[in-house]
Every structure is written in C-alpha cells, then in structure tokens.
Amino acid sequence: MSVSDRLDVRKTYKLYIGGAFPRSESGRTYEAFDAxxxxxxxxxxxxxxxxxxxxxxxxxxxxxxxxATPYNRxxxxxxxxxxxEGRREQFIAEVMAGEGxxxxxxGDVVDRAIDRWVWYAGWADKIAQVHGSAxxxxxxxxxxxxPEPTGIVxxxxxxxxxxxxxxxxxxxxxxxxxxxxxxxxxxxxLPAMTLAEVLATSDVPGGVVNVLTxxxxxxxxxxxxxxxxxxxxxxxxxxPDLATALEEAAADNLKRVLRPGLPAWDVADPGIHRxxxxxxxxxxxxxxxx
Amino acid sequence: xxxxxxxxxxxxxxxxASSYGLFIGGEFxxxxxxxxxxxxxxxxEEVLAEVTEAGPADVDAAVAAARRAYDRVWSKTPGRERAKxxxxxxxxxxxxxxxxxxxxTLDNGKPIRESRDVDVPLASAWFFYYAGWADKLAYAGLxxxxxxxxxxxxxxxxxxxxxxxAWKIAPALAAGNxxxxxxxxxxxxxxxxxxxxxxxxxLPPGVVNIVxxxxxxxxxxxxxxxxxxxxxxxxxxxxxxxxxxxAGTDTKVTLELGGKAANVIFDxxxxxxxxxxxxxxIFFNQGHVCCAGSRLLVQESVYDEVLERLKRRMATxxxxxxxxxxxxxxxxxxxEQLTRIRELSEVGDAEGAQRWSxxxxxxxxxxxxxxxxxxxxxxxxRIAREEIFGPVLSILTFRTPAEAVEKANNTPYGxxxxxxxxxxxxxxxxxxxxxxxxxWANTFNRFDPTSPFGxxxxxxxxxxxxxHGLEAYLR
Numbered sequence: 050m051s052v053s054d055r056l057d058v059r060k061t062y063k064l065y066i067g068g069a070f071p072r073s074e075s076g077r078t079y080e081a082f083d084a085x086x087x088x089x090x091x092x093x094x095x096x097x098x099x100x101x102x103x104x105x106x107x108x109x110x111x112x113x114x115x116x117a118t119p120y121n122r123x124x125x126x127x128x129x130x131x132x133x134e135g136r137r138e139q140f141i142a143e144v145m146a147g148e149g150x151x152x153x154x155x156g157d158v159v160d161r162a163i164d165r166w167v168w169y170a171g172w173a174d175k176i177a178q179v180h181g182s183a184x185x186x187x188x189x190x191x192x193x194x195x196p197e198p199t200g201i202v203x204x205x206x207x208x209x210x211x212x213x214x215x216x217x218x219x220x221x222x223x224x225x226x227x228x229x230x231x232x233x234x235x236x237x238x239l240p241a242m243t244l245a246e247v248l249a250t251s252d253v254p255g256g257v258v259n260v261l262t263x264x265x266x267x268x269x270x271x272x273x274x275x276x277x278x279x280x281x282x283x284x285x286x287x288x289p290d291l292a293t294a295l296e297e298a299a300a301d302n303l304k305r306v307l308r309p310g311l312p313a314w315d316v317a318d319p320g321i322h323r324x325x326x327x328x329x330x331x332x333x334x335x336x337x338x339x
Numbered sequence: 340x341x342x343x344x345x346x347x348x349x350x351x352x353x354x355x356a357s358s359y360g361l362f363i364g365g366e367f368x369x370x371x372x373x374x375x376x377x378x379x380x381x382x383x384e385e386v387l388a389e390v391t392e393a394g395p396a397d398v399d400a401a402v403a404a405a406r407r408a409y410d411r412v413w414s415k416t417p418g419r420e421r422a423k424x425x426x427x428x429x430x431x432x433x434x435x436x437x438x439x440x441x442x443x444t445l446d447n448g449k450p451i452r453e454s455r456d457v458d459v460p461l462a463s464a465w466f467f468y469y470a471g472w473a474d475k476l477a478y479a480g481l482x483x484x485x486x487x488x489x490x491x492x493x494x495x496x497x498x499x500x501x502x503x504x505a506w507k508i509a510p511a512l513a514a515g516n517x518x519x520x521x522x523x524x525x526x527x528x529x530x531x532x533x534x535x536x537x538x539x540x541x542l543p544p545g546v547v548n549i550v551x552x553x554x555x556x557x558x559x560x561x562x563x564x565x566x567x568x569x570x571x572x573x574x575x576x577x578x579x580x581x582x583x584x585x586a587g588t589d590t591k592v593t594l595e596l597g598g599k600a601a602n603v604i605f606d607x608x609x610x611x612x613x614x615x616x617x618x619x620x621i622f623f624n625q626g627h628v629c630c631a632g633s634r635l636l637v638q639e640s641v642y643d644e645v646l647e648r649l650k651r652r653m654a655t656x657x658x659x660x661x662x663x664x665x666x667x668x669x670x671x672x673x674x675e676q677l678t679r680i681r682e683l684s685e686v687g688d689a690e691g692a693q694r695w696s697x698x699x700x701x702x703x704x705x706x707x708x709x710x711x712x713x714x715x716x717x718x719x720x721r722i723a724r725e726e727i728f729g730p731v732l733s734i735l736t737f738r739t740p741a742e743a744v745e746k747a748n749n750t751p752y753g754x755x756x757x758x759x760x761x762x763x764x765x766x767x768x769x770x771x772x773x774x775x776x777x778x779w780a781n782t783f784n785r786f787d788p789t790s791p792f793g794x795x796x797x798x799x800x801x802x803x804x805x806x807h808g809l810e811a812y813l814r
Binding site: 179180182184185186187188190192194199279289290292293294296297299300301302303305320325329330331332333334335336 | 464480482575578579580582586587594770777779780781782785787789792796797802807810
C-alpha cells in the first residue's frame with residue numbers, strides 16, 4: 050500500500066449542547082454532500098428534545114456569561130479568533146467542499162469570517178458606551194441607561210454561507226452576553242460543527258453557544274414557541290410561510306424577532322444593527338441629594 | 340386627618356362640543372362607515388360628548404391622508420422646519436395646559452393635581468425634547484443618514500391619554516413620519532382637543548390624523564397594508580395579538596405592555612421616604628399605571644414597621660372628586676376596569692390573602708375603589724402574578740437580597756422595579772440583577788422625555804424617550 054492509498058480517519062459529526070458533543074437523542078442522522086454531490090458525512094439530525102436540551106443548557110449558561118465582565122467576554126471571543134486562525138486550513142477545505150468554491154475563494158471567506166469575529170469581539174466592552182446614555186432629566190436625579198443582553202437567542206443560520214454567514218449572525222448575539230442556540234445550514238453543516246469544536250476548545254463556557262444540525266422546518270417551530278427563548282433570528286429562513294409561522298409562534302412570549310434579510314449581515318460594515326435587537330435598555334434613576 | 344373645604348378646579352376653561360367627528364387631513368370630518376358612542380366622566384357617569392367609532396373606511400381615509408402628507412409634504416420638510424412645528428406644539432400645549440388638565444381629569448377621572456402637575460407638563464416637555472432631535476437625527480447613533488419609516492399607526496391607552504399621545508406623536512414627527520393615532524375608547528377628548536393644537540400650529544394637514552374608536556378600529560389600523568409601523572401601548576394580550584398580526588409583513592412594531600413591578604424595601608431604607616414611594620408607586624393615577632409598584636417586597640425584619648406606617652399614610656389619602664385640588668385618589672376609569680379590579684381582589688380574598696383598606700367613603704355616582712393592600716400574599720397567588728391595574732397592592736416578604744431578586748424577577752413581565760436602601764453598592768447590585776427596563780432607586784414613577792422607558796420580556800419591546808425612542812421611527 051502506498052501512502053496515498055491510506056484510508057483517512059473520518060470524523061463523527063454530532064451536536065454541540067452544553068459544552069458536550071452528544072448524538073441526537075432521536076438517533077437520527079442525514080447525509081451531507083459536497084457541492085458536486087459526493088458524500089461527506091452522516092450528520093446528526095436534531096429533534097425537538099435536542100432543541101429543548103439546548104435551550105436548557107443556554108439558560109444555565111446565561112447568568113455566568115451575561116455576568117462576566119465585558120473585558121472578559123472580549124478576551125474569550127478574541128481567543129476564539131486565535132483558534133479559528135489555527136484551524137484556517139481545515140475551514141478552507143470544508144468551505145471549498147460545502148460551498149463549491151475554489152481554494153482562493155474559500156480562503157477569502159474564511160479570512161472574512163475570522164476578521165468579523167475579531168471585529169465583534171472588540172465590541173464587548175464598547176457597546177455600552179455607544180448604545181447606553183446618561184439622561185439629562187429635568188430634576189435632581191442621576192439617570193442612566195445601559196444595554197443588557199435579552200437572554201437566550203435562537204438563530205436559524207444562513208443556509209448558503211455556512212461559515213461567514215454563521216459567524217456574522219452568531220458573534221453579535223453572544224458578544225453582548227446573550228447565550229445562543231443555533232440551527233446550522235442544513236446542507237452545509239460541517240464548518241459549523243468545526244466552529245463548535247473551536248468553541249469547545251477555547252474558553253467559551255459550555256452552553257453559551259449550542260449548535261444543532263438539522264432541518265430548521267422541524268426544529269425551528271419548537272424554538273420559536275419555546276417560552277424560555279427570548280429572541281429569534283430568522284436570517285436563514287428562505288420560505289416566507291415558515292418565516293411567518295415562526296414569527297407568529299414567537300409572539301406567544303413576545304420574543305425579539307429578526308426577520309429574514311434584515312439587517313443585512315453580508316456587508317462590509319454590519320454596524321451595530323445585529324447586536325441591538327437582542328439588547329434590552331435598562332434605565333436606572335437615583336435622586337441626587339445630601 | 341385634617342378637614343379641607345372643597346377646592347374644585349373650574350371647568351369653565353374648557354369647551355366640550357356635544358359631538359366630535361374624526362380628525363383627518365387637517366380637519367374634522369364625519370364618519371364614512373362608523374357609529375357614534377358616548378364618552379362619560381368616570382367620576383360622575385355624566386355624558387361629556389358623543390364621539391365617533393371609526394370604521395374601516397374611516398381608518399383607510401386617515402391612512403391615505405397620512406400617506407399623502409408624507410409623500411407630498413412631510414418627507415420633504417427639512418428637519419429644522421419639522422423642529423419648529425414641534426416647538427410650536429410644545430408651546431401651545433404649555434399655553435393651554437390648564438384647559439388640557441381639566442379636560443383630562445373630566446374624561447379620565449384622575450386627580451386634577453396629577454393631570455396639572457404630571458400629564459400635561461410632560462406632554463409639552465416631550466414635544467419640546469423631540470423637536471430638537473428633528474434636525475439632529477444623524478447624531479442619534481442610528482446611522483449617518485437615517486430615514487423615516489413612513490406612516491405610523493399609533494394606539495394608546497386610557498391611563499395617560501395626552502401624555503401617551505405625546506410619547507407617540509413627538510418622536511414620530513421628529514423622525515419625519517406622519518401618523519394616524521387612535522386614542523382609547525374611554526378617553527378620546529384630549530386627543531380631539533390636540534387636533535386644535537395642530538391647527539393652531541399650522542401643522543400641514545394629514546401629518547397628524549386622529550381616529551377615535553374601540554378595539555375594532557385599532558385592529559383595522561394594525562391590519563392596514565399601507566401602515567409602515569405600529570406603536571402600541573396597552574395590555575400584553577393585545578400586544579401579542581398585534582405581534583401575530585404583523586408576522587410576515589414589513590411592518591415595524593414597538594410594544595409597551597403590562598407589568599407587575601416589584602418594589603423592594605430593605606431594612607436600612609429610609610422608612611418615611613420608602614412609604615411615600617410605596618404610596619406613589621401603587622396609588623398614583625389609581626394604580627392605572629403599567630409600571631406601578633404593585634408587588635411590595637419588604638425585608639422581614641422591618642415588615643411590621645413598614646406595614647404600620649403604610650397603613651397610617653393610607654389613612655390620610657383623600658379619595659373623591661378628581662376636580663378637587665386636594666384629591667389624591669380619583670375615579671377608576673371605567674365600569675369595566677372597576678369590575679376587573681373587584682374580581683381580582685375577590686380572588687385575593689378567596690386565595691387566602693388578607694385585605695385591608697382605610698376607612699373611606701366612596702362617592703355615590705361614578706366608579707370607585709379604595710386604596711387597598713393585601714398581606715399574606717404568596718408568589719402563587721393570582722394577585723401577585725396578574726396585573727390588576729388598580730389601587731391594589733400585594734405585599735410579600737423576603738430575607739436576603741438574593742431572595743428579593745429571585746422573587747422580583749419571578750414574573751413574565753419586566754417593565755419596572757423599585758429599590759429602597761441607603762447602601763449605594765446594594766442599589767447597584769440590585770439594579771444589575773433586576774430584569775426590568777426601568778429601575779427606580781429610592782424613588783418611583785419618575786418619567787422624563789430624555790429617559791428611555793420600556794420593558795423586558797412580556798412587557799414589550801422598544802423604548803420610548805431619549806435617543807433610544809427615535810429608533811422605533813427610523814430605519
């Protein structure tokens with residue numbers, strides 16, 4: 050046997066919930082193919098129970114993550130960028146396979162994903178100054194407003210752009226202290242699971258990001274109607290009927306909803322518009338006196 | 340308690356017409372397909388005027404007028420000119436403040452002291468504040484060239500009719516939108532009087548349209564395909580229905596909904612001030628306040644003292660003629676609301692909580708409910724979970740700060756909270772952990788146009804007031 054005939058050791062792709070990599074409790078998988086239709090892997094097909102487990106893990110992680118200092122969150126997320134850079138070749142290979150790009154195109158996508166992660170990491174300790182305020186009320190009161198994370202945000206990730214799209218919708222959610230449950234691109238799930246490995250081996254506490262591979266038409270409604278989810282981002286929903294159904298279900302507990310398409314994530318400067326929808330403004334009043 | 344001679348405010352300052360049409364395109368018009376209904380004074384049940392219940396064709400005409408005004412005039416009016424219109428409105432409201440206060444008190448039932456000192460001055464201040472933003476939108480941190488949304492449909496409640504109108508219309512106009520506003524069914528008169536302010540200010544016709552009516556009128560506005568933005572203040576139930584109704588559309592929505600605020604009293608709190616804060620928190624405006632401090636959490640060690648002083652203070656509250664300048668507690672806004680307050684209070688009795696209210700004579704006519712407290716309340720009781728929207732306080736206790744936080748946050752709502760303690764670090768620790776949009780520390784029920792207001796969780800989303808309040812009306 051020559052060296053080139055060596056069989057590679059394949060990876061088993063599972064879910065990422067609460068910092069661990071379980072199989073779907075349903076035992077189901079589906080096949081992921083590359084852009085030419087060649088088999089890549091059997092991927093876990095998340096169920097309702099997996100979605101609920103993910104929400105529960107995200108809730109457990111919320112107090113710690115939202116209570117961490119912004120400086121700490123910024124450091125942790127920057128560390129993720131370092132790890133992404135270290136896995137650059139692996140991401141390029143997966144993006145090439147999944148998205149059918151040439152090496153240079155895939156390299157460009159991965160670079161943009163890493164740079165965007167770095168960009169958002171830097172927002173951790175700045176968003177309060179940009180989005181908060183001292184309020185000049187007409188009376189003897191000290192009055193200020195600060196942004197706080199909404200809570201648990203469920204995200205249907207972009208379906209085409211499996212890495213850059215995912216990073217562009219995930220980083221703005223967690224940098225401000227929210228915890229996340231992400232449903233990945235259905236047909237291009239592998240870069241997301243590699244990102245999950247990066248998160249698991251960096252300093253992001255388990256449960257801050259939970260990654261589900263599977264069908265958003267199946268898992269989406271459970272997340273949209275879950276009463277312990279506080280926000281939902283429909284970035285990756287292309288079917289208008291599904292988007293409407295998810296938004297209607299989200300009304301049951303008045304989730305903060307980002308509709309498909311807006312605000313744009315695939316722009317050079319996304320601004321703060323993907324962070325602020327999942328931030329609450331808290332205003333505190335105190336009398337001034339002796 | 341001191342005896343006071345009656346000191347009623349004169350109502351001669353305001354002329355109430357016998358009937359009102361709809362304010363569409365800068366003038367009052369008759370309904371196309373609606374009906375009429377009567378608005379009464381809740382303090383006397385006297386009929387004040389006949390107003391229009393706008394039908395779908397009326398709503399359509401109002402939206403069309405707003406769209407025309409937006410396309411042809413308002414979207415082309417420079418910010419500095421829009422600002423001057425809003426400054427005019429602020430000034431006219433101040434000039435006619437007594438007229439508005441008297442009318443508000445007649446139609447709503449709130450004490451004249453509150454409409455005169457809170458509602459109307461804040462309404463004027465709201466216009467004055469947002470006037471200045473109209474030509475400075477690029478500095479609001481919402482992008483370098485923010486654009487108006489278009490036509491805004493605005494639905495407001497009956498608890499602060501004019502003030503809610505100002506909270507809605509001022510930022511919308513400053514940002515360059517035109518509006519169709521629906522005041523609450525039981526309190527339409529100050530909004531209709533505001534139409535004359537728009538006329539005096541020479542606001543271009545159609546920039547502000549006012550359609551009176553009840554829930555069906557509001558639904559027609561929400562469902563109208565040419566409305567770009569819905570702003571609603573009211574119940575969580577209706578807020579959820581609106582969120583469902585706009586699902587799948589491009590309509591922007593902000594919702595300011597119900598609350599069940601905790602007012603937390605620590606053992607080191609200045610007791611006299613805290614008691615004033617408790618009273619202001621729940622009995623201000625008869626408790627018809629979405630951010631009312633309706634759940635009192637008292638640290639066990641001071642429970643007896645706080646309760647005793649609270650009862651003593653409640654015994655001095657004067658309930659009665661809202662037009663009397665010495666009145667502290669006015670009329671319940673409607674028979675329907677009175678029924679709801681009575682029903683939930685009876686549930687409180689049935690579930691085993693102890694009811695107390697100071698001896699207090701209720702007027703013969705009108706809708707009245709005495710300031711009431713319930714002790715022995717647990718978190719499972721409905722009076723600790725549901726918004727009563729009346730002068731009814733549920734009292735619970737706690738031992739540790741952590742328990743106070745746990746209990747305060749144990750609600751699907753998240754609009755406001757109060758904290759009373761002399762310890763600064765504890766205030767900030769509590770403020771950090773309370774999941775509520777407004778935290779009043781050693782004060783309660785303060786509002787200001789510069790100060791963002793709005794809820795977490797099922798208390799709605801979006802903020803009104805301050806720079807943040809512009810976001811709802813820009814894209």
